[in-house]
Amino acid sequence: MPRRKQAVTIRHVAAHAGVSMQTVSRVINRDANVRPEMAERVQASIDKLGYVPSLAARRMGGSRSYLILALNDRERTLADWESRMGADWVDQMLLGGMLTCAKHGYRMIIELVDTHSDHIERELGAAIAAVRPDGVILTPPHSQNPLITRLLDEQGIRFARIGSLLEGPGFRLTMDDEHAARLATEHLLQLGHRRIGFVAGSPDYELSGWRVQGWRAAMAEAGLATDGLLKPGDFSYTSGVAAATALLDGADPPTAIIGSSDQMAFGALAVARARGLEVPSDLSIISFDDTPAVRFSHPPLTAVVQPIAAVSARSAELIIADCAGEEPSHDPVVVEASLVVRGSTGPARR
Amino acid sequence: MPRRKQAVTIRHVAAHAGVSMQTVSRVINRDANVRPEMAERVQASIDKLGYVPSLAARRMGGSRSYLILALNDRERTLADWESRMGADWVDQMLLGGMLTCAKHGYRMIIELVDTHSDHIERELGAAIAAVRPDGVILTPPHSQNPLITRLLDEQGIRFARIGSLLEGPGFRLTMDDEHAARLATEHLLQLGHRRIGFVAGSPDYELSGWRVQGWRAAMAEAGLATDGLLKPGDFSYTSGVAAATALLDGADPPTAIIGSSDQMAFGALAVARARGLEVPSDLSIISFDDTPAVRFSHPPLTAVVQPIAAVSARSAELIIADCAGEEPSHDPVVVEASLVVRGSTGPARR
DNA sequence: CTGAAAGCGCTAACAG
C-alpha cells in the first residue's frame, strides 16, 4: 500500500507563515493574545495549505478531545432499530446534537450502555477511557442513574442530564413534562371532556411523575375529579392495552385518554377499535413523544412533541460552552414541549 | 473544578506487571511475539487496573485511529430527520456498523456531506484531517462520486462503497438489486400478473439501472413484453405519483406496479386510491427499501428489504480486517435483499 | 504579544 500521504501539520503552517507553531496554535484556538495582522497572516497560511488540526493530537497535547458522547439505553435502542417501527430518538439526538457539535468543531459519538447491568461502570468506564470525551449527554433512564452520574463526576467529565431534575452534578434539561401534560389535558377540556383518563409511564422515569402531576393539576383547576382515571403503565404497547381496558371497564369511563407514550396510546387505540368505539367521536386519544408512527395511524394521533433535537442541541451547547471556559448556570434548562393536534381528538360526546 | 483524575496508562500497567511498555502494547494489540505466561500476567494487570488504551494516543503512536466514518448525504439525511416520517437508513447503518465496530474496539462516527456541492472535497478533506479515520463507509450517491473516491484513494484511506460496482479502489458491496427486482417481479408473476409496471429510481444511482434490469429479465423470461411499462422516477413521492398516473393512463395498463422506492410506491398507492382502485385486488404494489412507513400504510406494502444493517456490518468488517493486515479480496460483496410479502400484493384480476 | 522547551500515551523500528 502506498505510504499514507503525509497530512499538513501545524509545523507546515508555522513554516509557511514564518511564525512559531505556538502562534499557529493560538490562532486556531482563537486565543486573544495574537495581533490581528499576525492572526490574519497565519489564517491565510492555514487556508492556503488547507490545514485542519488533528483531533488526536489536540487531545494528546492535553487539551480537549472535541468529542461528545451521547449515551443511550442499549436494550431499548437496539429493540427500536431492529423492529424498524420508526422510533427516531437517536436520529433526533443526532439532528440536534451532531449539528451543534459540528458547528463548534466537535463530533458526536453514539454509545449504547445497558441500564440494568452490574457492569455498567466497566462499560462506561471503558468508553470514557478510550474516547476521553469532553462531555457526555445522558438520556433517561441513564440521566438519573447514580452509578453513571457518580462515575462521570469522579472522572471530572462534564455531562448533561436530559429528563432529570435530581440534585447533583451535571447540567439538567427537561422538556417540562408537567406543562406538556397540562397542555394535553387542557386541549381535551376545551373540547368538552370531563372524564379524562391518564396512563402513567414507567415509575423508573422521573418524568413519568411530572406528567401525572400536570394532568392532575389541570383536572383540579377545572374542578374535576380524577378518581379511577389514573392507570399505571410502562410505556409499552401492552401496558397501554391493559390500562385502556381498565379505564374503559370502569364505573364512569373516560371520554378521553392520555397515554404517556405513543405506544401506550396505540394500545388504547386498539382497545377502542376492538370495542367498536370510534376515535375521536367516542373516545379521544393523546400520546406523548410524537415518534413517526403517530402520523400513520388511523386517525393520526394528537401528540405531545418531545423536542429531542432541540434539547440535545442545548445539551451540546452547554457542554461546549463549559469546555470553552464560559461559566454557565447550573439551573435546569427547559425546552418546552408542544402539542400537535391531529385526528385522534375531538369534541366530547354529549 | 477538581483536577481530572489521572487515568491509568500503559506505563502504570507496565510497572504493575514488571515489564516494558512495549510488552503491554504487544499484549493489547494481540501481537504473536509474547510468551503466553507473560501475556497472561500482563493481562491480569490490565484487568486489575482497569486499563483501556486511549484512542488518541494510539493514533498518535502512528497506528490506527480505531475510528470509521460513515458518510451520508447531508441534504437527504437532514430532510429525513426533520420530516420525522421514520426513514431509518442511518439507524440501520448504526445498527450494523456501530455494533460491528464495537466488537473490534472501533467506533463509528456519522458524517454528513453535501453531494451537490463544489466544496465537497474541502468538507470531506477537513473531516478526514480532523478524524483520521481508519476507514470510510460510503453510501449512494457518495459511493459512486469520483471526487470522493479519488480523494480517499489519494489519502490512502480505505473505504467501502455500498451500492456501487464501478471499477476503482475501495471495497464494493451491493444488495444485488437486480436479483431483488427479479424477486419482486417473480412474486407478481406467480400471482398471475402479466402487465407489471416498473418505476425506475433516479438515474444518478447505479442501482436504479440494476433494478430495471432485474425486472426486464424476469419479464423476458416469462415471455412478457415490457412496452410502455417502464416509467422514470427519482425516488420521490411525487415522481411516484406521476409515474403511476402515466402507467394507469396507458393503453394496456398494468395490474401491478413495482416502485424503486417506498415513497414512489406510496405515490402509486395514492393514485390507485384516487381512482377508486382497490389494492391489491385491482392493483398490486411492491416497493423497494422497506423503511418503517411501509408497515403503516393500508394495506401495508409488500417490499424488497434493503439489508442496510447487514451491508454496513460487512463494510465495517472489510475495513477492519484490512486494517488488521488481512489480505482481503476486492471482489464485490453481495448481501442479498429479500422480499417481504404484506398486504399490497394479491392475485391478478382476471 | 511571541517563542522555546517539555511532554501527553502510545507504537514503530530497532536492538538485544
Next chain:
DNA sequence: CTGTTAGCGCTTTCAG
C-alpha cells in the same frame, strides 16, 4: 521473545 529509543502533532508551561 523482550526492552530501548524515538517520535506522532499538538498544547501547555514558562521565558522573552
